[in-house]
Structures are given as structure tokens and as C-alpha cells.
Amino acid sequence: MRAMRYLAALGVAGAALGAGAVSVAAPVGPGAASATHSVVLTGRDNGRTLTVRSGDVVEVRLTGERGPGTTFTWSAPASSAAAVLKRTAAGTTPTGGAAARFVAAGRGTAAVTAQRTCHASPGHLCPHVVLPWRATVRAL
Secondary structure, three states, X not given: OHHHXXXXXXXXXXXXXXXXXXXXXOOXXXXXXXXXXXXXXXXXXXXXXXXXXXXXXXXXXXXXXEEOOEEEEEOOOEEOOOOOEEEEEEEEOOOOOEEXXXXXXXXXXEEEEEEXXXXXXXXXXXXXXXXXXXXXXXXX
């Protein structure tokens, strides 16, 4: 239940995790040059490097996968450098999805990472493989 509150705070519904490709909100109106941007990263963005400015928001939405007797679940995305990219919300769903919201807090480079692992139901087996996900964020 706590995870669902985190996702609600992110504005992410469980079914929406991982839906869509990267999107960048463009500033609109007077003073738009100083407006913050929002970037959404999904599983397809593994290995991507992006540049953001102070105050910009980076959201990560990863989709879990259920099969007969197995669930492939993502860990909550984490930042390698909170002084550069501060995580403000994070959570996971019962279906294996995970999401997090980060704010560019300072200059530098941070890696955003998560891992996907398999969880088997009784009587089923999982491969012992951990699938890493990573994006590099450069903050100006």
C-alpha cells in the first residue's frame, strides 16, 4: 500500500509504468527560458545519457513482467549522487513495476540505476540473472 502512495505522489498509475518513450515537456509562455523541464525515462532508455539543468525533473518508470509462476520485478530506481540528482519519491507495484522522481539539485554527473530480478511462485523456478538498468544524468 505504501508503494502505491509513492506512485500516486509521482502521478503514476500502476498500469502506466513504462508506457511510452522519452518525453520532454517544452517550456511555454513568458519567462519560458527559465522554466524547468521534465524528462520521463523507461526501460527503453537503458544506457541513455541526458543533460538537465538545475531544478529539472527526471522520472523513471519501469514495467514489471508476470509469467506463469514468475514475476520479474524492478527495484526502486536510485541515484548515485544525491547532491546532483536528489530522489524525491519512489515506489514499486505488486506487478513488479517501479518508479521514481528525481530533481536536479546541483552540478555534476549521477547514474540512475535499478535492477530487475525474478521471483518464483511455489513450485516454479527462476533464472538466477539480474538485469541492470542505468541512465547517466549530467546536471549543469
